[in-house]
Amino acid sequence: MGAYLDHPITDKNSENGSNEIVRWGLCSMQGWRCSMEDDHIAKEVKLHDGSKGMLFGVFDGHGGKEVANYASEKFAEILLGVD
Numbered sequence: 001m002g003a004y005l006d007h008p009i010t011d012k013n014s015e016n017g018s019n020e021i022v023r024w025g026l027c028s029m030q031g032w033r034c035s036m037e038d039d040h041i042a043k044e045v046k047l048h049d050g051s052k053g054m055l056f057g058v059f060d061g062h063g064g065k066e067v068a069n070y071a072s073e074k075f076a077e078i079l080l081g082v083d
Contacts, residue, residue: 003034019044022054037061039072045080055079 009030016025021044030036041057055076059068 004032005034008032015042017042019054021052024054024056033061035065037063037065037068039065039068041072041075043076045076048080 012027012029014025014027016023018024024042026040026042028036028038028040038061039059041055041059043055045053045055047053057072057075059071059075061068
């Protein structure tokens with residue numbers, strides 16, 4: 001399930017953003033794994049009725065970053081049925 005470090009990496013990576021709907025902030029930390037395996041989204045989306053909304057998500061890598069990265073790239077598209 002992935003390799004571990006002798007000591008956790010506790011550096012925090014912070015991000016923030018805003019638009020006319022909302023302001024947000026987030027923070028991530030690598031921890032004991034050899035690389036960051038999680039991913040996230042903070043994305044403005046167009047809803048089916050034409051209005052704007054926000055989509056936030058955190059995707060846990062569970063021992064590998066590939067699925068978490070794919071989920072963060074495709075989640076909004078699949079959820080909203082956008083081609």
